[in-house]
Amino acid sequence: EAGVAQSPRYKIIEKRQSVAFWCNPISGHATLYWYQQILGQGPKLLIQFQNNGVVDDSQLPKDRFSAERLKGVDSTLKIQPAKLEDSAVYLCASSQNTGNNEKLFFGSGTQLSVL
Amino acid sequence: GNSVTQMEGPVTLSEEAFLTINCTYTATGYPSLFWYVQYPGEGLQLLLKATKADDKGSNKGFEATYRKETTSFHLEKGSVQVSDSAVYFCALNSGNTPLVFGKGTRLSVIA
Numbered sequence: 032e033a034g035v036a037q038s039p040r041y042k043i044i045e046k047r048q049s050v051a052f053w054c055n056p057i058s059g060h061a062t063l064y065w066y067q068q069i070l071g072q073g074p075k076l077l078i079q080f081q082n083n084g085v086v087d088d089s090q091l092p093k094d095r096f097s098a099e100r101l102k103g104v105d106s107t108l109k110i111q112p113a114k115l116e117d118s119a120v121y122l123c124a125s126s127q128n129t130g131n132n133e134k135l136f137f138g139s140g141t142q143l144s145v146l
Numbered sequence: 147g148n149s150v151t152q153m154e155g156p157v158t159l160s161e162e163a164f165l166t167i168n169c170t171y172t173a174t175g176y177p178s179l180f181w182y183v184q185y186p187g188e189g190l191q192l193l194l195k196a197t198k199a200d201d202k203g204s205n206k207g208f209e210a211t212y213r214k215e216t217t218s219f220h221l222e223k224g225s226v227q228v229s230d231s232a233v234y235f236c237a238l239n240s241g242n243t244p245l246v247f248g249k250g251t252r253l254s255v256i257a
Binding site for chain 2: 034035064071072073074075076079087122124129130132134135136137138139140
């Protein structure tokens with residue numbers, strides 16, 4: 032079974048530039064998550080999709096971050112404009128459904144450095 | 147709101163030593179508890195879970211028991227190996243709330 036695919040693996044940009052990350056979840060998984068993991072901290076949820084609808088985006092800085100999941104499969108996360116504090120690993124995860132006991136499958140992440 | 151507190155690392159152990167990584171939680175309702183592991187260069191993966199009080203999750207020689215009375219879910223392994231070197235995250239969710247992670251504990255096992 033193919034895992035969660037993310038690209039690019041690394042990205043270096045200057046502040047105020049824009050950047051986009053891509054995620055392809057495991058086939059058939061209805062729920063997709065984007066997490067931000069700042070160095071030395073645990074992952075923090077940015078946005079959760081169920082199919083192509085947003086379930087939770089309460090912690091997404093909407094003035095600069097946006098995400099979409101067209102057709103309920105692939106997803107992109109965009110930052111525009113980037114700030115220094117956005118330097119982090121951006122993790123995509125998927126699960127079959129939402130719920131207490133759902134196992135999340137994570138991609139390897141995109142490491143973003145904002146200079 | 148929900149939160150997880152786990153012991154600060156890094157933890158450095160010799161091979162075959164006993165491992166404990168402490169984790170305590172605050173949650174509304176009846177949370178499910180998880181340990182995720184992140185090996186170098188890889189994504190997070192589920193190590194074990196427990197969904198109700200007194201449940202014991204286990205996998206790859208690791209164990210953790212859901213203790214409601216102490217709101218804890220400590221991770222243990224009787225004899226660690228070099229291949230266990232990784233970052234370990236305690237996490238929980240309850241109801242329809244998203245998974246909340248602790249800050250992670252880095253474990254280094256030396257031969």
